Amino acid sequence: MLAVISDNSHPIPGLTPNTLHMRVKQGSKIHNLLRIVTARFQGDRDNNRIRQVVFTGSGRGITKTITCVEILKRSVAGLHQLSKVYYKRANQDSQRETPSQVLEKRIPAIWILLSKDPLDPLEPGYQAPQRAPPESSGGLLPAGPSPKHKRLCLDGQIESHL
Structure with missing residues (x-):
């Protein structure tokens, strides 16, 4: 079961004071x-450089939050990840019944910590840094279809690339 957390608290304890917080919204x-x-990971001065960033998103911003994290993990090597999924409370005025009635909604949300420093591998939601791709291939896949790939042509024929 996922926890329900109020807006003023967060599910990742012990963050360093200079951790960058990035709130991702649907329109970000x-x-x-x-x-x-x-720019902050590669900062030119020590006081501008960070070692940790937390991406947060809720509702329709969750997918964009995860996309940001996955792209960043591929561009900055050696990032440890800690993910926490939870529900956020949100109050909404009821439009149907009495106008003074307030409904409490639970909105899904995610916090993802990326850190250059090692994190506790026993913490639920931990992911170790991704290994670098082999040097021989340059990390890229060969162009064209895979060796066992078959393609259906417009005339109904099956073209095989073996």
Whole structure:
């Protein structure tokens, strides 16, 4: 079961004071978010440089939050990840019945911590850094269909690439 957390608390305890917090919303531009975080990870001065960033998103912003994290993990090597999924409380005025009635909604939300420093591997939601791709291939897949790939042509014929 997922926990329900109020807006003023967060599910990841013990964050360092200079942790960058990025709140991702449905209308956020991924390029802008990643530009800010990448610049802070590669900061030119020690007081501007960060070692941890927390991405948060709720409702329809969850997918964009995860997309930001996955892109950043591929561009900055050696990032440890800690993910927490929970419900956020939100109050909504009832439109149907009496106007003074307030309904409490539970909105799904996610917090994802990315850290250059090691995190507790026993913590639920921990993911170790991804291994680098082999040097021989340059990390890229070969162009074209895979060796066992079959393609259906417009005339109904099956073309095989073995």
